[in-house]
Amino acid sequence: MERFEEVVSRKGTRSVKWDMAEDLYQDKEVLPMWVADMDFKTPSAVTNAIKERAEHGIFGYTIPDDKVKASITHWLENQHQWKIDPEWITYSPGVIPSLHMIIQSLTEIGDHIIIQTPVYPPFYSVIKDHGRHVVQNPLQLKEEQYEIDFADFEKKIKDHNVSMFILCNPHNPVGRVWKKEELQKMMDICLKHDVKVVSDEIHADLIYHGNVHIPAASLSEKASKQTITCLSPTKTFNLAGLQASYVVIPDGAAKKRIDRHFKNQGMLMLNTLGLTAMEAAYDHGEEWLSQLMHVLETHRDYVTDRFHNETSSIRVLPAEGTYLLWLDCRELKMDQAELKRFMQKEAKVGLNDGASFGEEGEGFMRLNIAAPKSIIEDGVSRIITAVKKREQ
Ligand SMILES: Cc1ncc(COP(=O)(O)O)c(C=O)c1O
Structure with missing residues (x-):
């Protein structure tokens, strides 16, 4: 599972998630946990096939x-x-x-x-x-x-x-x-x-x-x-x-x-x-996928438990699939603009605005858990710390 623990910098790779984040959030410290792609390397069988094809040169x-x-x-x-x-x-x-x-x-x-x-x-x-x-x-x-x-x-x-x-x-x-x-x-x-x-x-x-x-x-x-x-x-x-x-x-x-x-x-x-x-x-990707799902399931449960145990203001809706978690933040009692501002400026995490998915998404944010555990831990800690600070 080490391959899913390696933190690979994506900055400077024209990554929407990482390279656009700075422009979007106007803050270098915001941790991007938005766009639906993963911070994991694709299976090596895929990289090798691409390399081999690239070596052909035409x-x-x-x-x-x-x-x-x-x-x-x-x-x-x-x-x-x-x-x-x-x-x-x-x-x-x-x-x-x-x-x-x-x-x-x-x-x-x-x-x-x-x-x-x-x-x-x-x-x-x-x-x-x-x-x-x-x-x-x-x-x-x-x-x-x-x-x-x-x-x-x-x-x-x-x-x-x-x-x-x-x-x-x-x-x-x-x-x-x-x-x-x-x-x-x-x-x-x-x-x-x-x-x-x-x-x-x-x-x-x-x-x-x-x-x-x-x-x-x-x-x-x-x-x-x-x-x-x-x-x-x-x-x-x-x-x-x-x-x-x-x-x-x-x-x-x-x-x-x-x-x-x-x-x-x-x-x-x-x-x-x-x-x-x-x-x-x-x-050739089946075995890699089963390892990925094990990792994502661990992340899903980790994020759910931490919010459940540490704050009553945010709850994670149970995901049956995808690496995207839907956070119910309505107990924070903020309007959507304030919720977005709070996540960016106080928690310093880049999440997807729930309202961008439709009016029913107001009071919600979307969190991407397809990243190494250390990044997920950091992101969740940032949110929980900011929530606690507010509630003091
Ligand atoms: C439900 C759904 N459909 C389509 C897409 C994007 O598909 P594509 O990149 O193949 O256009 C996404 C990406 O997040 C998605 O979540």
Whole structure:
């Protein structure tokens, strides 16, 4: 596990998380715990594959061949018991670009698209940027955990004649890994009203013990045809800068439309090194991933326990997946601007503003635990010390 304890400086590597932090927070001392990437090195099998490819020295036009598709299909079957036809795969530089393409291909200007809020901020912009309307089905925070309001989900779909649903599973930022019954209920409603399901499953491999990720498309034959799944090895193996992802589209007509759209935007191939990394990660990354999950689980429990034991003003909602913890800071009794200021200026930690995920995120902040334990300890101590100082 030592590889996950090594503190590797990312400053000066054009890292959004570390190099942008200074500009953003205007303070060198703020510890960045925001952007969803990890402060861990990718598996050495991936680095070696990239080195070997780099040594070749020629980086001309590259085709994503059947070998990469085989790595993907094998990974999905092995990790998620989801058997797919390699022909269903379309490559994409990222899940966000995919969402833009899918919305433009399968909906019309003026259409309504439903999302479950609070949610990853680009879910709003990928809809609005193309003249479509956002319909919100707010998640309900019950005691300990977020749940889906199915009645509201169906009502909004009917009332707004919704044509598409963008599902986030596992859910960023609330950390839910949707259960089979929950997915089935949502799927039944979508099938009943002919709503296309776009399932963003970028966090699918980051699942804690006691939870199982179920690809929405794997629920049934009908679900498979109704669903377009966005996936990527970039969160799992810390490869976001290499921009390699893919979309699984079992419905032939939808695939044709989406592929045409990718082609019309000139997006015909992937980055050479991104492809190499994706293949190596899926072929050789399983053992590394199981070690990573052990480390993340230790971090999740550590952070939860420390807040639980040392302050009643912040509680950590139980994460079933992802390395992003959703902190309920409402007991601090600050408005959002004050909460943000407090975290930056008093605690000196760079967290994601809960309100950026939607109005339901007010009073919350998001903390990234994918960093060596020493960084996590430092960050949590900073927050708890600042809270105690306030409460004196
Ligand atoms: C739910 C979700 N979707 C998509 C992305 C970004 O995907 P990409 O970097 O492939 O565009 C993120 C990154 O945090 C995410 O959390």
